[in-house]
Every structure is written in structure tokens, then in C-alpha cells.
Amino acid sequence: MCGIVGYTGPKPAFAFLIDGLKRLEYRGYDSAGISLLNGDSVLTVKSIGKVVNLEAKRPTGERKMHTGIAHTRWATHGIPSERNAHPHTDEKGQFAVVHNGIIENHADLRKRLEAAGHKFASDTDSEVIPHLIEEFYNGDLAEAVAAALRQISGTYGIAVISSKDPDTIITARLGSPIVIGLGKDANMVASDVTALVTYTRDVIYLNDGEMAILTPSKVELRTLANVPVQRQASQVSWEISADGKGAYDHYMLKEIYEQPESVENSIRGRLNFKAANAVLSGLNLTPREMAQINRIVVAACGSSFHAGLVGSYYFEDISGIPASVEQAAEFRYRNPIIEPNTLVLPISQSGETADTLAAVREAVNKGAIVASLCNVVGSTIARESGRGIYLHAGPEISVASTKAFTCQVTVLLMLALLLGRNRRLNHEWGENLVREIEAIPDLLREVLKQAPRIEQIAKATAHANDLFYIGRGCLYPAALEGALKLKEISYVHAEGYHAAELKHGPIALLEPSVPVVALCNNIPGKDKMLGNIQECCARKAPIIAVVSGDDDCCDKFTDSIIRVPESSRFVAPITTVVALQIFAYYFARERGCEIDQPRNLAKSVTVE
Ligand code: M6R
Numbered sequence: 172m173c174g175i176v177g178y179t180g181p182k183p184a185f186a187f188l189i190d191g192l193k194r195l196e197y198r199g200y201d202s203a204g205i206s207l208l209n210g211d212s213v214l215t216v217k218s219i220g221k222v223v224n225l226e227a228k229r230p231t232g233e234r235k236m237h238t239g240i241a242h243t244r245w246a247t248h249g250i251p252s253e254r255n256a257h258p259h260t261d262e263k264g265q266f267a268v269v270h271n272g273i274i275e276n277h278a279d280l281r282k283r284l285e286a287a288g289h290k291f292a293s294d295t296d297s298e299v300i301p302h303l304i305e306e307f308y309n310g311d312l313a314e315a316v317a318a319a320l321r322q323i324s325g326t327y328g329i330a331v332i333s334s335k336d337p338d339t340i341i342t343a344r345l346g347s348p349i350v351i352g353l354g355k356d357a358n359m360v361a362s363d364v365t366a367l368v369t370y371t372r373d374v375i376y377l378n379d380g381e382m383a384i385l386t387p388s389k390v391e392l393r394t395l396a397n398v399p400v401q402r403q404a405s406q407v408s409w410e411i412s413a414d415g416k417g418a419y420d421h422y423m424l425k426e427i428y429e430q431p432e433s434v435e436n437s438i439r440g441r442l443n444f445k446a447a448n449a450v451l452s453g454l455n456l457t458p459r460e461m462a463q464i465n466r467i468v469v470a471a472c473g474s475s476f477h478a479g480l481v482g483s484y485y486f487e488d489i490s491g492i493p494a495s496v497e498q499a500a501e502f503r504y505r506n507p508i509i510e511p512n513t514l515v516l517p518i519s520q521s522g523e524t525a526d527t528l529a530a531v532r533e534a535v536n537k538g539a540i541v542a543s544l545c546n547v548v549g550s551t552i553a554r555e556s557g558r559g560i561y562l563h564a565g566p567e568i569s570v571a572s573t574k575a576f577t578c579q580v581t582v583l584l585m586l587a588l589l590l591g592r593n594r595r596l597n598h599e600w601g602e603n604l605v606r607e608i609e610a611i612p613d614l615l616r617e618v619l620k621q622a623p624r625i626e627q628i629a630k631a632t633a634h635a636n637d638l639f640y641i642g643r644g645c646l647y648p649a650a651l652e653g654a655l656k657l658k659e660i661s662y663v664h665a666e667g668y669h670a671a672e673l674k675h676g677p678i679a680l681l682e683p684s685v686p687v688v689a690l691c692n693n694i695p696g697k698d699k700m701l702g703n704i705q706e707c708c709a710r711k712a713p714i715i716a717v718v719s720g721d722d723d724c725c726d727k728f729t730d731s732i733i734r735v736p737e738s739s740r741f742v743a744p745i746t747t748v749v750a751l752q753i754f755a756y757y758f759a760r761e762r763g764c765e766i767d768q769p770r771n772l773a774k775s776v777t778v779e
Contacts, residue, residue, distance in 0.1 A: 173242060173243060173244050173245050173257070173270075173271045173362070173773075174191075174192065174195025174196070174242065174243040174271075174361070174362050174363060174366065175195075175240070175241070175242055175269045175270075175271055175328060175329075175330050175349070175360070175361060175362040176188055176191030176192060176195060176240070176241050176242075176359070176360070176361045176362075176366045177239065177240040177241070177269075177330040177332075177340045177342065177359060177360040177361070177385070178191075178237075178238065178239060178340075178357065178358075178359050178360075179237065179238040179338050179339065179340050179357065179358055179359075179385055179386060179387050180237060180238075180354060180356055180357020180358065180359075180387045181237060181356055181357060181387065182237065182357065183233055183234040183235070183236065183237065184207055184233075184236055184237055184238055184239035185205065185207060185229060185230070185233040185234075185236065185239065187359075187370075188205050188239050188240070188241035189205075189222060189225065189226045189241075190369075191241065191359075191361060191366035191367070192205075192222045192225070192241050192242075192243050192366075193222050194365050194366045194369075195243055195361070195362065195363055195365065195366050196221065196222050196243050196768065201219065201220070201244055201245060201246050201251035202217065202218065202219040202220065202243075202244045202246075202251050202252065202253065202255065202256035203217070203218060203221075203222050203224075203225045203241070203242060203243045203244065203256060204216065204217035204218070204225065204241065204242055204244075204253075204256040204257050204258050204269075205217075205225065205239055205240070205241040205242075205258070206239055206240055206241075206258040206260070206267035206269075206332060207230070207233065207236040207238070207239035208236060208237070208238040208239065208332055208334065208337060208338070209232070209235075209236050211334050212264070212334050213260065213264050213265065213266075213267045213332065213333070213334050214230055214236070215258055215260060215264070215267060216228045216230055217253045217256040217257075217258075218253065218256070219251055219252060219253055219256065222243060237338070237387075238332060238337070238338050238339070238340065239332065240258055240267060240268075240269050240330040240331070240332050240340060240360075241258075241269065242256070242257035242258060242269035242270075244256055244257060245773040247273060247296070248273075248277070248294060248295045248296040248297075249293060249294030249295045250294070254292060254293050254294075255293045255294055255295050257269045257270060257295075257297060259292075259293060259295065259297050259298040259300070259301050260301050261289070261301040261302050261304070261305040262289065262290050262292075262302075262305075263305070264334075265305065265333055265334050265335060266301040266304045266305055266308070266315075266331060266332075266333045267301065267331065267332050267333070268297065268300045268301045268304070268329055268330070268331050269297075269329065269330050270297035270300055270327055270328070270329045271327065271328040271329075271347040271348075271362055272325060272326035272327040272328060272345070272346060272347035273296060273325045273326055274296040274297065274299060274300075274323050274324075274325040274327070275324045275325035276322075276323065276324045276325065277296035277297075277299050277325075280299040280303065280322060280323070281298075281299055284299060284302045284303070284306070287306070289302045289305075289306075296325075299323075300319055300320075300323075300327075300329060300331075301331075303318075303319035303322055303323075304316055304319045304331065304333075306319070307319055308333075308335070312331070312333050312335065312336040312339060312341055313341050313382065313384050313393075314397075316329075316331055316341045316343060316382065317343075317382060317395045317396075317397065320343055320345070320382075320395055321395060323345075325346075326345055326346030326347050326525070327343065327344065327345050327346070327347055328342075328343075328344045328345075328346075328347030328348055328349045328362050329341075329342060329343050329344075329349075330342045330349075330360050338386050338387055339384065339385065339386050340358075340360055340384075340385040341382060341383070341384055341385075342360045342377065342382065342383050342385065343377070343381065343382035343383070343395065344377045344378070344379060344380075344381065344382075345379050345380060346379060346525070346528075347362070347523075348362055348363065348376070348377075348523050348550070348551055349361075349362060349376075349377040349383075350362070350363070350364050350367065350374050350375070350376050350377070350549075351374060351375045351376075351377065351383055351385065351390055352364075352367035352370060352371040352373070352374050353371055353373040353374065353375065353390065353404055354370055354371045356387050356388065357370075357387050358385040358386070358387060358389075358390050359371065359385075360383075360385060363775070364407055364547070364549070365566060365568075367407075368407050372406050372407045372408075373404040373405075373406065373407075374404060374405055374406075374407055374549075375390065375392070375402050375403075375404050375405070376405065376549050376554070377392070380394055380395055381393070381394055381395070381400055382394070382395060405549055407548070407549075408548070420760075421569065421756070421766045421767050422568040422569040422767045423569035423571055423573060423660070423752075423756055423766050423767055424756055424766075425569075426567055426568070426569050426573045426574045427573050427574070427619075427749065427752050427753060427756065428619060429565065429574050430573065430574050430577050430612075430615050430619075430749055431612040431613070431615040431616045431619070432612070433563070433564040433565055433574040433577070433578055434574075434577055434578055434581050434611050434612050434615060434745075435612045436563040436564070436565065436578075437562055437563050437564065437578040437581050437582055438581060438585070438608060438609065438611070438612075439563070441585055442585070442605050442608060442609060443605075444602075444605055446592075446601075447592065447598045447599075447600075447601030447602040447604075447605055448588065448589060448592045448601055448605070449585035449586070449588045449589040449592075449605075449608075450589075451560050451582075451585060451586060451589055453542075453558060453559050453560050453561065454542055454558055454559070454560060454586075454589075455558045456540070456542075456558075458593055460540070461589070461590055461593040462593055462594065463512050464492060464512055464513070464514045464540065464590065465492070465493075465510070465512045465513070466492065466493050466494070466495075466510070466512070466513045466514070467483070467486045467492050467493070467494040467495075467513070467514045467515075467516060468494070468495055468496075468497060468507065468509065468513055468514070468515050468516070468534075468539075469482055469483060469494070469495070469496040469497065469515075469516045469517075469518060470496075470497045470498075470499040470502045470515060470516070470517050470518075470527060470530035470531075470534070471496070471499055471517065471518035471519060471527055472498065472499050472500065472519075472524050472526055472527055472776065473572070473655065473776075474520075474572040474575070474576045474652060474655060475518040475519055475520060475524075475527070475544075475572070475575075475576075475579060476496065476498060476499070476518075477576070477648045477649075477651050477652040477655065478518055478576050478579035478580050478583065478648075478652075479496040479516070479518050479579075479583075480496050480647070480648035480651070481580050481583065481645055481648045481649070481744045482494070482496075482516070482518075482579075482580070482583030482584075482586070482587070483495060483496050484644065484645045484648075485583055485584055485586075485587035485645075485741060486587050486590065488587075488741075489584075489587040489588060489590075489591040489596065489604070489741070490587045490588075490590035490591040490593075490594065490595075490596070491591065491594055491595045492514075492590060492594075497530070498526075499517070499524065499526040499527040499529070499530040500526040500779065502526075502529070502530035502533055502534075503529050503530060503532075503533035507533075507537075509533075509534055509537040509538070509539045510539075511538050511539070511540075512540070513534075513539045513540070514539070514540045514541075514542065515530075515531075515534035515539040515540065515541045515542075516541075516542055516543070516544060516586075517530055517531045517534075517541065517543045517544070517545075517552055517556060518543070518544045518545075518579055519543065519544070519545050519546075519550070519552050520545070520546045520547070520562070520564075520567055520572055520575035520579075521545075521546070521547055521550060521774065521775035522543070522545035522546065522547040522549075522550020522551060522552040522553045523547070523550055523551055523552065523775050524552070524775065524776050525776060525779045526776075526779055527552055528551055528552050528555065529779065531543065531552055531555050531556055532555065535555065535556075535557075540558075541556045541557065541558070542556060542558045542559045542560065543556035543558075543559035543560075544559060544560050544562060544579055544582055544583070545559060545561060545562065546561070546562040546563075546564050546567065546575050546578070548561055560582050560585075560586065562575060562578040562579060562582055563578070564577075564578040567774075568767065568774075569766070569767045570659070570767060570768055570769055570772050570773070570774050571656055571659050571660050571752075571755070571766075571769070573656075573749075573752050576652060576748060577615070577745050577748065577749060580744060580745050580748075581608065581611060581745065584604070584608055584741055584742075585608060588601060588604045588605070588608070591604075604741070607738070607739055607741060607742055608742075610738075610742075611742055611745055611746075614735075614736045614738055614742065614745075614746050615745070615746065615749055617735075617736040617746075618735050618736065618746050618749045618750050618753075619749070619753075621733065621734060621735070621750065621753075622753050624733070624734075625733055625750060625753045625754050625757065626753070626757040628715060628731045628733060628754065629753075629754045629755075629756075629757035629758040629761065630757060630758075630761045631731070632686055632713075632715065632731070632758060633661075633757075633758045633761035633762050635663065635684065635685070635686050636663055636664065636684070637663070637664045637665075637680065637684070637685045638654070638657065638663065638664070638665040638666075638685065638686050638687070638688060639654075639665070639666050639667075639668055639673065639677065639680075639681070639685065639686075639687045639688070639707075639712075640653045640654040640657075640665060640666070640667045640668070640687075640688045640690070640751070641667075641668050641669070641670035641673055641687060641688070641689050641690065641700075641703060641707075642667075642669070642670060642689075642690035642700075642747075643669065643670050643671065643690075643696040643699060643700055643703075644694060644695060644696050644740060645694070645740050645741065645743060645744045646690040646692060646694065646743060646744055646747060647667075647669045647670075648744060649690055649743070649744040649747045649748050649751070650667040650668065650669075650670075650688070650690055651667035652667070652748050652751065653665075653667065653688060653690075653747075653748065653751030653752075653754070653755070654666055654667035655667070656751060656752055656755035657751075657754070657755040657758060657759075659769050659772060660755055660756070660759040660764055660766050660769050661755065661758050661759035661762055661764050662762075662764060662769070662770070663758070663762070670689070670690075670699070670700055670703040671699070671703065673703060673706070673707070674703075674706060678706065678707075678710065681707055681710035681711075681712040682710065682711060682712065683711045683712070683713065685712050685713075686712065686713045686714070686715055687704075687707045687712045687713070687714055687715070688715045688716075688717070688751070688754070689703070689704045689707070689714055689715070689716050689717070689725070690717045690747055691704065691716050691717060691718050691722075691724060691725055692717060692718060692719045692735065692738075692743045692747060693718070693719035693720070693722055693737060694719075694739070694740035694743050695740060697724070701724060701725075704716070704725065704728055705728075708728050713729065713731070714728045714729040714731065715729065715731040715732075715733065715754075716728065716729055716731065716732050716733070717732075717733045717734075717735060717747055717750055717751075718732055718733070718734060718735075719734075719735060719736070719737045719738070719743075720734060720736060720737045721734070722734075733750050733754070735747055735749075735750050
């Protein structure tokens with residue numbers, strides 16, 4: 172949610188930290204701050220709003236300051252304000268700390284520290300950390316940090332600097348990601364590899380309960396209990412284009428247009444035409460182990476949850492395996508029935524979503540086979556699941572997920588094919604599916620060609636303050652995803668519903684000011700869908716119809732028709748959601764909304 176970055180090395184730290192914060196800004200963006208080691212003191216600057224506001228506060232003499240930490244915040248405890256922005260320090264300003272996560276016992280700790288004479292300057296939970304470090308400091312910064320962290324219950328990813336320890340950053344994690352970047356005569360730390368990849372490809376991921384001491388020439392890993400840890404660096408392969416958004420006005424639009432290529436990357440090397448099958452080696456399951464899977468449970472949040480819903484149709488229809496989808500936040504609290512032959516599939520773009528991670532841990536503890544679908548290589552969910560399939564969608568910067576969703580659904584379709592071929596799917600069916608999957612990128616190129624028409628429809632609809640999205644079968648989750656896209660970037664109320672459910676209540680809300688986006692592609696259930704559209708028309712709700720190719724089935728209901736290419740029911744959710752992403756984008760743009768960083772949201776939700 173919030174972003175952390177730190178640097179110690181020969182270069183001026185301020186420029187590095189500002190650049191890192193800008194790259195992390197998509198994770199949280201209500202305020203930001205930097206602390207720099209300035210001789211024998213710590214200099215801290217903060218600002219509310221975007222990182223450019225902080226950049227404008229460039230401190231005099233910063234070019235001589237070579238070690239620093241920085242933070243971009245998504246408020247949890249305390250309103251967005253300068254006093255609540257990180258870094259937080261002790262009263263004397265000797266220890267500066269940036270923190271991601273939540274300290275659950277902060278109220279007790281604060282009471283205790285205040286009773287001992289500490290004065291607090293913010294409403295945050297995080298501020299207890301520098302005060303605790305001050306309490307425990309006895310000449311060794313790393314020891315004081317470890318002692319402070321042992322007092323804490325909750326989650327943290329932190330970075331600390333101190334005027335008492337030149338050129339040094341201490342970092343630690345428990346439940347909130349930390350990655351260390353290894354440079355030439357410089358070392359770096361961040362909560363997200365995105366902040367580091369333009370400087371180094373060599374990184375070390377911290378595990379829970381570990382800390383690291385960084386100086387320009389050395390990185391030392393140990394546990395909080397002071398046991399040394401040896402870990403090889405990993406190589407990051409992500410390309411983050413230097414020109415950011417390139418010719419596009421927003422990352423969201425860029426990422427929408429990247430989808431043919433990102434899906435191609437997801438598919439690359441994973442289809443075997445001769446065997447009419449998918450090859451998903453990260454799954455690491457033998458044919459016998461696959462044959463023993465008797466249930467699939469997906470755990471995910473937001474768009475990833477919607478992708479999982481599409482997947483559940485695939486698993487039952489294609490693979491013949493009962494499947495259900497759980498809100499990851501509920502997974503461990505409802506004591507799910509997980510047996511040794513249950514395949515649990517956590518799905519997460521970031522691989523860091525706290526609720527999904529908790530579901531992974533619950534599933535691992537219950538002895539399930541856990542295989543994650545993550546985009547971020549080396550992310551916590553990917554590592555803790557032990558096996559999985561990477562999406563290869565490339566970095567997704569826009570808070571509203573687009574290309575990760577289409578890659579998730581494509582990967583789920585390949586997985587359903589693999590499990591289906593392992594059981595009831597014959598060669599011919601397999602071959603058909605392989606062909607369909609291979610064709611997805613070209614179908615998406617066709618959808619993108621419709622963008623000007625979709626833009627017109629979106630602009631003509633953008634006055635609406637309530638919308639319904641309806642679909643059936645695999646297009647029901649597509650309706651949910653379309654509605655989520657619209658509400659998160661346009662701040663307009665939009666609800667996804669199963670088309671048949673509308674008449675069980677929500678139809679009461681339909682009137683001429685409430686448009687209904689009806690997904691009426693040429694797939695089984697279309698006739699019933701046409702009936703549902705009639706029901707909406709009878710309440711004078713304007714219809715925006717998504718149809719396949721030249722189909723004229725909705726011409727009598729509306730002029731607002733979005734055409735996506737003909738495809739099977741399995742591919743229809745992918746093409747349709749891309750059309751709905753474009754609709755949401757232009758709708759929000761017409762309303763003058765902030766698109767890449769919508770209010771109140773964060774890219775990666777690392778609190779429960
Ligand atoms: O990184 P994850 O896929 O685990 O994130 C899950 C949700 O937070 C995410 O999909 C969210 O709903 C997006 N903003 C949707 O566009």
C-alpha cells in the first residue's frame with residue numbers, strides 16, 4: 172500500500188529517493204517524506220499529496236547527503252497530513268523510520284512510552300518504532316531495531332537510519348515486503364522491486380522475521396534473533412520502460428493496449444500443439460498427482476477474484492473438477508474444508524495482498540496443494556505457495572488492473588486445459604482449445620480497433636451516476652469486473668449482477684437515468700439474455716449492449732452497441748472485459764477523473 176525506498180552509496184540520495192518514490196507512487200499517494208543523513212544529524216522533509224510536492228522541497232546542500240530513506244503513504248492510522256507522513260522520528264530526531272504494515276499493539280506501546288516521558292508528534296501507529304529504538308539503543312543500531320521489533324505485534328516492512336550510525340540503513344520485514352538492491356559501491360532497499368530495477372537487477376528478498384544491515388559496500392542478513400542468514404541474490408528480468416507512459420496519457424490506457432502482447436507473453440512456450448495440451452512446468456505436478464485433485468478452491472481479492480470466478484467455470488466445464496472461489500479475506504476465518512487432494516489457487520497480480528497471503532498460509536497449514544498465479548516474480552505469495560504459474564504480464568502500474576486480469580484468465584484457461592487433458596478431455600477438444608487460446612492476442616487486437624466507437628458510447632453515457640452490468644455464464648464475472656473498473660476510476664456507482672438476478676430486487680432501481688450494460692455475446696444463454704434485456708427496456712433503462720461480431724440481436728433495443736469478435740464462451744470474458752476497460756477509461760476521462768491513481772485506493776493492499 173505504502174511505498175518504501177532507501178539508498179546508501181556515493182551518489183546524492185535525494186534524487187534517487189525521489190525517483191524511487193515516483194515509481195512507487197502507484198502504491199499510495201496521499202503524502203510522502205524523506206529523511207537524509209546530514210553529517211551528525213537527520214534531516215527530514217515531508218509534504219502532503221503527490222511526490223512532486225516533496226520534490227519541490229529539495230533541501231539545501233542535499234547533494235552532500237548520500238544516505239536516506241523515503242516513503243509514500245496510503246493512510247491507515249491518522250488522516251493524510253504532514254505530521255502523519257513518514258519518516259517518523261524520536262523526539263530528538265536521531266532515529267528516522269519508514270514503515271509499511273500495521274502495528275496492532277501500538278496503543279499499549281504508546282501509553283507505555285508516553286508514561287516513560289516520550290512525546291509523540293503524530294496519530295500514526297508507526298511512530299512507536301523510533302521511540303522504541305531510542306529506548307533500546309545502546310551503541311548498536313541493529314540490536315536496538317531488533318529489540319524494538321520484538322515488542323511489536325502486527326506487520327511491518329521498515330527502513331531505519333540514524334545520526335548515530337553513518338552510511339547505514341537497517342531494514343526488516345514481517346508480513347510486508349522488503350527487497351534489497353545490490354549496486355556498485357551502493358546498496359538500496361525498497362518495498363517493491365519497481366523502485367530498483369532501473370539501478371540494479373541483483374536483488375535479495377527478505378523473508379519474514381529477517382533484517383538486513385546495509386552500508387555502501389556490504390549487506391548483512393540476519394534474523395531478529397541475531398542468527399546470520401546467507402542468501403544468493405536473484406536476478407530481476409522485468410523491463411520498466413524509461414519513458415513511463417510513452418505516448419499514452421495514462422498508464423491504464425497503455426496497459427489496456429499492451430494486452431495482446433502481455434497475453435502472448437503469458438502463452439509463450441506453454442502450448443503444445445502436438446499433444447493438444449498446455450505445458451505449465453511451475454505447477455510441478457505429475458500426471459498422477461493431477462489426477463488425484465478432487466476439488467479446486469481459488470482464493471483472491473478484487474479483479475483477481477473475478478478472474479478466479481471465470482476460472483471456476485473453466486475447471487468445471489473443461490476439466491470436470493468441482494471448483495469454488497473464496498474471497499481471500501474470508502478464507503481462513505470460515506474454517507474452509509481443505510483436504511490433501513484439494514488444489515488451492517491463490518491469484519494475485521502483486522503477490523503481496525495481505526488477505527490472499529493469509530489464505531496461502533492457511534491452505535499450506537491445512538496440507539493442501541497450493542499453486543499461485545502471480546505476476547510479480549519473487550513476491551511473497553509466489554514464494555510461500557512453493558509452486559505456481561507466473562503471468563508474465565509485465566509491470567502493471569495503473570491502480571486499476573487490466574492486463575493482469577486478462578493474463579490471469581488466459582493462464583486459468585491453460586490450466587483448465589492441462590487438468591482436462593489429464594482426465595476427460597480428448598485430443599480433438601484439446602486441439603480446439605489450444606487453437607482458441609493461441610488466437611486470443613489477435614482477438615484482443617480486434618477489440619482495440621473498436622476503441623473509437625467505445626469512446627463515443629462512453630462519452631455519451633458519462634452523465635450517468637448509476638449503472639448496472641449484467642451477464643450470464645462466464646460473462647457474469649465479466650460483468651462484475653466491468654462494474655469494478657468503472658467504479659474505481661470514475662467514482663460512479665456501478666453494480667455487476669447476474670442477468671437473471673436483476674429481477675429479484677435490483678430491477679426496482681431501473682429508470683431512464685440508469686443505463687444497463689448488457690453482455691449479450693453469442694454464447695450459450697444468449698436467448699435468455701435477450702429476455703433479460705427486454706425486462707430492462709420495459710423499465711426504460713438505456714441499454715449498452717456488447718455483442719459478437721455483426722450480430723444484430725440487440726439492434727432493436729439500442730444504438731449503443733459494442734462489438735467484440737466472435738469467440739467461444741471461454742474466450743468471451745477476455746475480449747469483453749477489454750471492451751469494458753476501454754469503456755470505463757473513457758467514461759472516467761470524460762468526467763475529468765484522476766485515472767491512474769484513483770482516490771482512496773492503492774495498488775497493492777498489504778493490510779487486512
Ligand atoms: O495484487 P492483487 O491481484 O492481489 O490485488 C487484488 C485487488 O486489490 C486488485 O485486483 C484491485 O481490486 C484492483 N484495483 C482492481 O482493479
